[in-house]
Amino acid sequence: MAQYGDLNYKEASFIDHERIEHILEMTKNVSDEAIDGVIEKAKKREGLELEDVAILLQAHSIEQIDKIYTLASEIKQSIYGNRVVLFAPLYVSNYCVNNCLYCGYKRDNKFHRRKLNEAEIREEVRILERMGHKRLALEAGEDPVNCDIDYIIDTLRIIYDEASEKSNIRRVNVNIASTTVENYKKLHAANIGTYILFQETYHKPNYEIMHPKSLKGDYAYHLTAFDRAMQAGIDDVGAGVLFGLADHRFEVLALMLHNRHLEENYGVGFHTISVPRLKKAEGMDLEDFPHIIDDETFKKIVAILRIAVPFTGLILSTRETQEIRKELLHHGVSQISAGSCTGVGGYKESEHGKEVSQFKVSDERSPMEIIKGLIEDGFIPSYCTSCYRMGRTGDRFMQLAKSGQIGHVCQPNALMTLKEYALDYGDADLNAQVDMFISNEIEKIKNEDTKQVVVKGLADLTSGQRDIFL
Numbered sequence: 001m002a003q004y005g006d007l008n009y010k011e012a013s014f015i016d017h018e019r020i021e022h023i024l025e026m027t028k029n030v031s032d033e034a035i036d037g038v039i040e041k042a043k044k045r046e047g048l049e050l051e052d053v054a055i056l057l058q059a060h061s062i063e064q065i066d067k068i069y070t071l072a073s074e075i076k077q078s079i080y081g082n083r084v085v086l087f088a089p090l091y092v093s094n095y096c097v098n099n100c101l102y103c104g105y106k107r108d109n110k111f112h113r114r115k116l117n118e119a120e121i122r123e124e125v126r127i128l129e130r131m132g133h134k135r136l137a138l139e140a141g142e143d144p145v146n147c148d149i150d151y152i153i154d155t156l157r158i159i160y161d162e163a164s165e166k167s168n169i170r171r172v173n174v175n176i177a178s179t180t181v182e183n184y185k186k187l188h189a190a191n192i193g194t195y196i197l198f199q200e201t202y203h204k205p206n207y208e209i210m211h212p213k214s215l216k217g218d219y220a221y222h223l224t225a226f227d228r229a230m231q232a233g234i235d236d237v238g239a240g241v242l243f244g245l246a247d248h249r250f251e252v253l254a255l256m257l258h259n260r261h262l263e264e265n266y267g268v269g270f271h272t273i274s275v276p277r278l279k280k281a282e283g284m285d286l287e288d289f290p291h292i293i294d295d296e297t298f299k300k301i302v303a304i305l306r307i308a309v310p311f312t313g314l315i316l317s318t319r320e321t322q323e324i325r326k327e328l329l330h331h332g333v334s335q336i337s338a339g340s341c342t343g344v345g346g347y348k349e350s351e352h353g354k355e356v357s358q359f360k361v362s363d364e365r366s367p368m369e370i371i372k373g374l375i376e377d378g379f380i381p382s383y384c385t386s387c388y389r390m391g392r393t394g395d396r397f398m399q400l401a402k403s404g405q406i407g408h409v410c411q412p413n414a415l416m417t418l419k420e421y422a423l424d425y426g427d428a429d430l431n432a433q434v435d436m437f438i439s440n441e442i443e444k445i446k447n448e449d450t451k452q453v454v455v456k457g458l459a460d461l462t463s464g465q466r467d468i469f470l
């Protein structure tokens, strides 16, 4: 066992840089046959070695990439079906003691810093509820004095407590800086959904350049955050790489090693992986980042992740355009944000026509527009939060996913939460679109008992009941 807590974290060596570099070197000139071999192996769903993932990353011809896309789509469809989970970020504090070269919140950027007070949090949550959201990702900069763990815990309590006449927030994922086992225990007790933390880059030399003279600059402490979270009882963790800070091939292999480390030591790996790409922000210039990846490489990475970790959710934010999001939903993405503001108090300010943000977003459609688009493309928009509320987290979720059962829960819940959204927030067009779509989707449910549960659930929603789920 190699678990890293508050004291021994400096010993963490599971991101073996030499091994990754060696594998990347050995697979530099692989043949098309070798890539085909890995694709065939991946079809059996028995897991891939690090070398296999490195080989897939070398695919360049249109034919090979098409094969990767096709397999990624098949895997996604067979595990999750056609549902797509929706969420929104909520930025509560932009105080930050760090100076990350890429981030608009860096301490060298001089602007008025603030955190939301209780009334402001309630106001943001009410706006998000009116948009139909049920699942949030709570975001904050790192500042142990101005934004300590107690502020975050209070914020969670306020969010869960705030309910409009139609709805409430049912799950809050939390994206805050790496912290101690004791603080993670507090987060766990406060009922967080997934604890999300992006490694930004797994490449230690680049990490240290990107995070100069700061708390976040301690690579090993950041890297072992999920160890401490899991020791504190949090079993759903969401990883991510900020693509553009180092060689993307290195990052993908390192993600695999990190996931394996958690599986071996805690019995469960990442619940989700986010794939943010570097965007323009205040006080930085994209030209200073030589590892920025183009759209084609980005799409390939997402499809390869889908193949390499079939049971891990893949999250795509509004940093990406409508077009890329649409394409990537076919190649593996299972969760997207909608209607996002990336600034503190941003929802209220954008209602008043102001713009505030941590970085630039590209998909600016409202949730209703996104939902209409998803249905047109054959996806079921889902506001489901049931797994976490039914205790299907950590290895219990993974067992269901691996046995192929998760889709049987996801599809019905997706349909029922879509109906609930349409009844409460949809316009006449959406309601007509949803009714027709749902009646087609119900016909696809093979299990007669499940079908009847959904039919009854939809009728109960229409007659006024809410929050129905399996």
Ligand code: SAM
Binding pocket: 102, 103, 104, 139, 140, 141, 142, 175, 176, 177, 178, 197, 198, 200, 216, 241, 242, 276, 277, 278, 279, 280, 281, 319, 358, 359
């Ligand atoms: N303070 C927390 C931490 O240290 O992890 C939360 C970070 S922040 C609110 C959320 C994420 O935004 C970061 O982890 C980073 O990956 C991303 N981010 C920062 N600057 C960005 C940029 N210019 N473009 C895209 N994503 C960015």
